Amino acid sequence: MFRGREGERELLNGVLDAGTGVVLVDGAAGTGKTRLLAEVAALAAHRGFEVATAQDELDQPFLLARLAERRPQSPTLVVLDDLHLAEPGTLAALRALLPASTHEKVVWLLARRCGEGADRLFAAAAVRGAVRVELRPLADNAITELVADLAGGIPDQDLRALASTAQGNPAALNSLFKALSEDGQVEIRGEHASLRGDRSPRQTESLLRERVSSLSGKARHLLQVASVLGPRFEPGDVAEMLASSTAILLPALDEVISAGVVTSLEDRLAFRHELLWRLVADSVPPPVRRALHREAGEMLLGRGDSAVTAAQHLLHGAQRGDVRSIDGLVAAAIAVLWNAPDAAAELAVRALELTDQASASLVHRTVIAVRALIAAGKLTAAQALAQDALSRQVSPEPAAKLRHCVATTTLLGAQHAESVEITEVLLEEPDLLPELVPWVEITRMMALLGHDRRRAEELAEAVVRTHTGSPDDVLATALAVLAAIARDTGQPGAALELAREAAQSVTSHDLCAYPQLLLATILSGLREFSDADSVVRRARSGPSAVVTKELMVAVVQARILLQAGRIEEAAVEARSALSVAEETGHSALVAPALAVLAMVAIHTGDLPAAIEHVERYRGRVPVDGIIFSRAYYQWADVLVAYVGHGLDKALGLLTDEYPGLVTSGLFAEEPRAAGWFVRRALEAKDERLAKAVVDRVERLSEENPGFRGVAAAALHARGLLDSDASLLELASQQHRDLWARANAAEDLGVLLTASTDRSASVKALENALGLYREIGASRDSARVLGRLRKLGRRRRAAPVRPASGWSSLDDTERAIANLVAKGQTNRQISTQLFMSPHTVNFHLRKIFRKLGISSRVELVMRSRDDQ
Known part of the structure; x- marks a missing residue:
């Protein structure tokens, strides 16, 4: 296809219609002059014209001689290409022939490379009324069509960006795609074409390198400096680094833009494609590139630009002992510590590597590096760096900061006792920095929550009594600690109120959103899923991106998804959190992820996985108690023991290891557990246990009348104990989560099997089956299918969706x-x-x-x- 020259062809067609005239075609190299002349010659021949054309510039004089010797007998098209190469004598003869042929049926089609010769001929012809055709670069739509032709599919944005380096020149586009083809760089998927990233584009790079090499020396030097500044750059920055001005650089800037290497955006200039940028950048020798990066970073720091932007250059260019550059790295690390902790850690560690061991700033930079490593989740590296620094002579102030960092890493590593010990020693020091005191207190309270609940409660109550006035983070932590304890002791109303107040008292994102996430776990336990989701969403979208917060959010979100019946999504979140927690040393967050995965495995019938998950977290003493209650882990353990080893094993755990489980806050955190325990007690004919469970959940419901999830659990438990079908039916309607609702429907169906009319039993069981299938609880679905078969109802397996489409x-x-x-x-x-x-x-x-x-x-x- 001949793309993008429709207007020119229409104009030339009009000249052929007239049968006489002179057409002057101007165009840069590769713009399609020869192709256009060939198209018009073919069209003229088809229409009955005699076509006379010269094979090359050497044949042009002979063609003119033949035309001068005879009078054309039929309409004739004379085509002369590359007249910029013609000899002066040829041009003179042509100037003489043109006026003499105006009365004849002759169309002259004359072409040259614009600005390279034949100026007098073209000027004279234009004066006599010749038609001018200038072949400009192809329009964007024509380029897209041509690229699609060359690539074999609709180009994506990246491919179009690379094609734009040809500046709308068809020949350059052809050369580019020939090189891409040789490199095997174009990938076709369906109707779409894109660039591959898994192969070396040697031919393409060679072609682009030639284009850059053809530029003037000043233009190439400008590009090399610009490449250090990045794919996009300010012309003023290039001028400053070249100790020049934008006005002086204007010719070189025009040259690189005209060559298609650089393009103009709204606010800056940019390399047209990453390949070009990388080629130019790689052409700068590494020592020179490092020096240019250092100069760029110092330039940005010197005029007060963003420390982060400057640090991107200093990271590549700073040298040992270069105080100004190293300070820039440290400033940038502090600036991005919370919203880009990985970058902060890289910057801070690099600054430390470049610091002389004798420098007075070494310890300060070590503190920054340790804090950045903690934020990035690299706990082992952070702890090792802090302890290495503390093994040397360190002044009291930075030593206290480093010791607090170690206390933080031990807390996150579930070494609660060690964290308590470090923080209490710190708080006894009379000269502890005032700004450090609140964070040491916060760490101590959190460590005590996992280590010594009685002391944690006493300390938190003391904080609440003494911290009056405006909210602060110590108060928020104390309230959260009290909320967790109230949750675990079966005071859901008090827990919810304290958690709400804790979440409202937070003033800093340094707390990793613990008070907000604790509130979300309590709301979700009470089956207020919408409110819980809103809290998690706010926590996730907060300003902090530290790894600890991201992990905590993932763990909490996983259990909310599980409780809401979105089992598969819960598994994805929990697996992701577990992988990162184990990789980064966040041992305190391993147990919560394992507990969710154990519950998922029970739902889906994967007993070996459930047993493995529980065995892994049982070995962690003490088990969490900070994110989820210890009762939650104990219930999961009992549940897995029942499925894997039978009723005696499960009730043995309840008696020997977890005697306080029924009287804990479990039924407010997991309302569906109440029905499960009553069912198992009745199965064991343990009326005392069944009554204890019912009494506990009914008392929770009476003391907290606003919690619908607990109220439904009380109805469910009482209905099972009293064999009351109406209560079970009511529970199946009022339960706030699908699994508990399905349990109640199944219990109702089992109860009604003893009635003469079994249709009601079948209906209830089919309702339970539908709910189990909806949440993906395959093990429960199989059990209900067995019950239905015993009632003579054959149900097919779950409707199978089509495999595709x-x-x-x-x-x-x-x-x-x-x-x-x-x-x-x-x-x-x-x-x-x-x-x-x-x-x-x-x-x-x-x-x-x-x-x-x-x-x-x-x-x-x-x-x-x-x-």
Whole structure:
């Protein structure tokens, strides 16, 4: 296809219609002059014209001689290309021939490379009315069409950006795509073309390198300095680094823009493609590049620009003992400590590596590096660095900061006793920095919560009594500690009130959102899922991105998803949290993730996994008690023991190891546990245990009348104990989570099997089966199917969705697909659907597999087709 010259061809067609005239074609090299002349010659021949053309510039004089000797007998098209190469005599003869032929049926089609010769001929012809055709760079739409022709598919944005380096020149585009083809760089998926990133583009790089090499020396030097500043750069920054001015650099800037190497954006200039930027950057020798980075960083620091931007250069260019550059790295690390902890850790550690061991700033920079490593979740490295520094002579103030850092890492590593010991010794020091005191107190309270509940409660109550006035973080922590203790001792009303107050008292993001996340766990336990999701969403979107907070959010979100019946998503969140917690040394967050996975495994019938998860967290003494209550872990242990080893083993645990479980706060944190315990007690004919459970959950319901989840649990437990079908039916309607509702429906169905009319029993069991299937509780579904078979009702296995296509997507997958089709990112989707970005990514992978696609672009196209 001959793309983008429709206007020129229409004009030339008009000249052929007239049968006489002179057309002057101007164009830069590669703009398609020869192709246009060939197209017009073919068209003229088809229309009956005699076409006379010279083979090259040497043949031009002979052609003119032949034309001068004879009078054309039919309409004739004379085509002369590359007249910028013609000899002066040829041009003179042509100037003489043109006026003499105006009365004949002759169309002259004359072409040259613009600005390179034949100026007098073209000027004279223009004066006599010749038609001018200037071949400009192809328009954007024509470029897209031509790129699609060359690539074999609709180009994506990255491929179009690379094509833009050709500046709309068809020949340059052809050369580029020939090189890409030789490199095997173009990948076709369906109707779409994109660049591959897994192969070395040697031919393409060679072509682009030639383009850069053809520039003047000043232009190349400008590009090399600009490449150090990044893919996008301010021309003023380049001028400053070259000790020049933008005005002086203007010719070189024009040259690199005209060559298609650089383009102009609204606020700055940019390399047209990353390949070009990388090629230019790689052309700068490493020692020179480091020096340029250092100069760029110091330039930015010197005029007060962002320390973070400056640090990006100093990270590459700073040298040992370079105080100004190292201070820039430290300033940048502090600036991004909370919202980009990984970057902060890299900057701070690099600054420390460049610091002389004799420097007075060594200890201060060590403190910053340790704090940044903790924020980035690199607890082992942080602790080792702090203890190494403390093994040397360190003044009291930085020593206290480093010891507090060690207390923090031991707390997060579930070494609660060690953390308590370090913080209490620190608080006894008379000269402890005033700004450090609150954080040491906070760490001590949190460590005591995992180590000594009585002392934690006493200390928290003392803080609440003495901290009056405006909210502060010590008060928020104390309130959260009291809320956790109230939750665990069966005071859900007090726990919820304290947790709300704690969440409102937080003033700093340094607390890693613990008070907010504790509030979310209490709300979710009470089955107030909407409120819990809102709290988690606020915590997730807060200003802090430290790894500890991200892990805590993931763990809490996993249990909320599990309690809400979204088992598969809960497993994804919990596995992700467990992997990161183990990798980073966050031992305090391993047990919560394992507990969620144990519950998931029970629901899905994976008994070996459930047993493994429980055995792993049982070995962690004491088990959590900070994120989830210890009762939650104990119940999971009893539940797994029952499924794996039978009733005697489960009740033995209840008697020997967890005698206080029934009287704890479990039934407010997990209302569905009440029915489970009554069911097991009746199975064992242990009426005392059954009555104890019913008494406990009914008392919780009476003392907390506003909690509907606990009220439903009380109805469920009493209905089981009294064999009251009406109470069980009411519980199946009022339970706030699907699993508990299904349990109540199943219990109702089992109770009604003794009646003469078994249809009501079947109905209740089928209701339970539908609920179990909805949440993916395959083990429970299998049990109910067995009950239905005994009643003579054969139910097929769960309706199987198609393996592929849109109909194979479930509701969550369809919702995500629709939001992707609207252009939303994973993070935006996660906010709307109350799930983490990696949960969204998990669903996207399933969607891609079911639809047989591999990219978001294909999903958008398939979605539009479906609509």
